[in-house]
Amino acid sequence: MTQLTYDQIDQTILDSLNPPKKSYWGIVAILLLGVLIGAASWVYQIFVGIGVGGQNNPVAWGTYLINFVFWVGIAHSGTLISAILHLFRAGWRNPIARASETMTVFAVCIAGLFPFIHLGRVWMVHYMLPIPTQRLLWPNFVSPLMFDVIAISTYLIVSSLFWYTGLLPDLAVMRDRSTGTRHKIFKFLSLGWTGTHEQWRHYSRGYLFFAALATPLVISVHSVVSWDFALGITPGWHTTIFAPYFVAGAIHSGLAMVMILMIPLRKIFNYQKFITQDVLENVAKTIVFTGLIVGFAYVTEYFIAWYSQNIVEMESFRWRATGEYRWGFFIMVLFNTLFPMLFIFKKIRRTIPLLFGICLLVNVGMWFERFVIIVGGVAHGFSPHAWGLYAPTLVEYGIMLGSFCLFFFLFILFVKHLPSISMTEMKETIGKGALDHRA
């Protein structure tokens, strides 16, 4: 690693922004098609009504809420990597921090779309804002859904600002190396960065403060998301472990998503020197840790349901593993806790295809975890008379496809238009020898 020079770093990273090949635009077009399918499905739902989704009574929350929680979860590991690991001075996070933080911003944006979609009458969205109507009615501030609006919008603002602040010195490098319109755009975006001592001082303090503020924020945001469920008294939802369990699960899925993005990225852009095997290995080790926390939560929920001898809780958890959605439950347990444990073996976490494959499974597993919790909770509540099942409709699948395509669409545009590795932080890394001595 030490043989890298500042110039090589700039060159390799800026090379990734060269005009792309035709195949790139092909992929962009395919993803855009997916986005359009999602948009068309939503437009169809707006015209026909929310009834085109599979939500029913009792299962009023379906894939829209599952995807909402899934994408908020994906967002979380970006902040873990960029903020929490920055505070821990874990040097190995430097090469993947930019891409992870970008992932966070996009994932929060997509997550934020789902409450709009779920509203049905999306033009009524201003009801969620803290403004009184003409009859002086305010939103219900003691509703967890209202907490969510505030938490998610705060998170979006802070993570965008954090992302942009980190980007400033790199934008200035791009400004200096570009001409014409590009030069003008980057001149505007880099906010007059000249790299004076004073600017660097403010920058590094600002970055540190952002990291320090983002850390409790990220924990609070997913805690609030978990309270959308835990504050209600539905069996399977009302449990105190939810907040830390959701935070760990969010980071679990997010780290897996980071791997899914980084493994192709390092190959396509020749980033192997930056995103080394050691970096991927450290992410894999962190996945083992989060997988254990998630597994601990699964076991605890079952144990306490049995220990309490509360018949409703016991039935709820019996049904979770043996009822109609048992496949979802087994996918969740296998993919989230057992498969990631394979990363304990060094050989597996150093084999790239296995790393990629298991991370893919973790993301599938985490999606099903939300399915099991959200749908399972309301489908099998207190009163047997009100039990019911749910299946997503084509419109919902269309919107879900759209959301995944939108995420990759935004990300693929990002990697070709902005530096996907922070040149600043890579230079800091070799300056401090962080990768050699702290990894």
Next chain:
Amino acid sequence: MKEINTQESFLQKTLRFWVVIAFVLIGFATFIYGVFGPHPERAWQAYLINFLLWSGMAQGAVLFSTVVHLTKARWSGPLAGLSESFSAFFPLSFVFFLLLFLGKTHLFPWLNEDLAEKKIWLNIPFLFWRDFFGLLILYGIGFGYLNQALQLKLDPNQPQMGIRKLIYKRWKQNGNNIELIENRMTIWGGLYILAFALVLSLIGYDLVMSMDPHWVSTLFGAYNFVKAFYIGMGALIILASVFYLRYGEASGLTSSHFHDIGKLFFAFSLLWADFFYVQLVVIWYGNISEEAHYIIQRTMLADWNSLAWAVLILCFVLPFIVLLNKKVKTKPIFMIPICAVVIIGIWLEHLLLLGPALSHNPDSIPLGVSDGLIFLGFFGVMAIAVTYFLRRFPELVRYKENKVA
């Protein structure tokens, strides 16, 4: 730089040593007097709280060493070695646990209750056996880890006697292979972390949560081990501070060590508050009678509500505000009282959780001089155990980065 002399006072039988012995005797006498007095349940309550507090502290402090090894955190320096000295309390903690059996009639309010199906889990023989094996496994793994970790720290030029001889022999057997020992440390350390989470959860359920047998909280186990790590770190900071104040830089400790562990301690004050709050808010908001009575009694009704506020202030508000300041974290002289306040806060927190269930008169807080004296007795036992360990392994105090790469 002051040279450390092992013959010097701290580790030897000075006045301070006899004061600590006096603490132990006073604590023991108070406990015995209480047990045979008119209110044996009060003495047993104090005993249980102290057992939980000091055992959790020792388990949490050793966890520090395993965690910094597994995360390859180089910043810890001599702190890891010092934290291992708390393992000397493990055997004592085990004995204290066994003695709990004698007070079972005063300790488990559900003994006279008809628990119906819950009896399968909540019965005295099963409870004691499972906790017995749990602690045995946890402490066994802890010593397994130390057996490896100490090989790397042992100074071959010191006289090798007793336990040192055993570890020195191992070091020779392993062919001085540092990498091999570090790999073994990783395995033992990983197992210790797992056992720590599981066994402390079990202890939390069995010896704290079950005192109100119809109340449950899924986070309770995790809350119990986060708490133990929090006070373990507090105790470690106090120990390191004592050595730093006495020997200065010769102890191998620098102000940046205090700054770093201070930040971690600060983070854990937040984490403790988070775990405390997330349980409270879910139960308060859900407002189901079988759950809510627990927090109503402890946080809303007098006099317990004032204790709840005291706990929140001592364990979170105070350390949070004070530790925001960088200078405070780097100065051991300030860190000693802050960590002590947190430890006392956690003692009171145990009282808050256990008191209403164990006390026959739950309207007022059962807290008196005898509780303080029993606390001092346990403090004395911990001080003797740690001192004994450090006398056996003086290289942990005179830290040199010799073998550890």
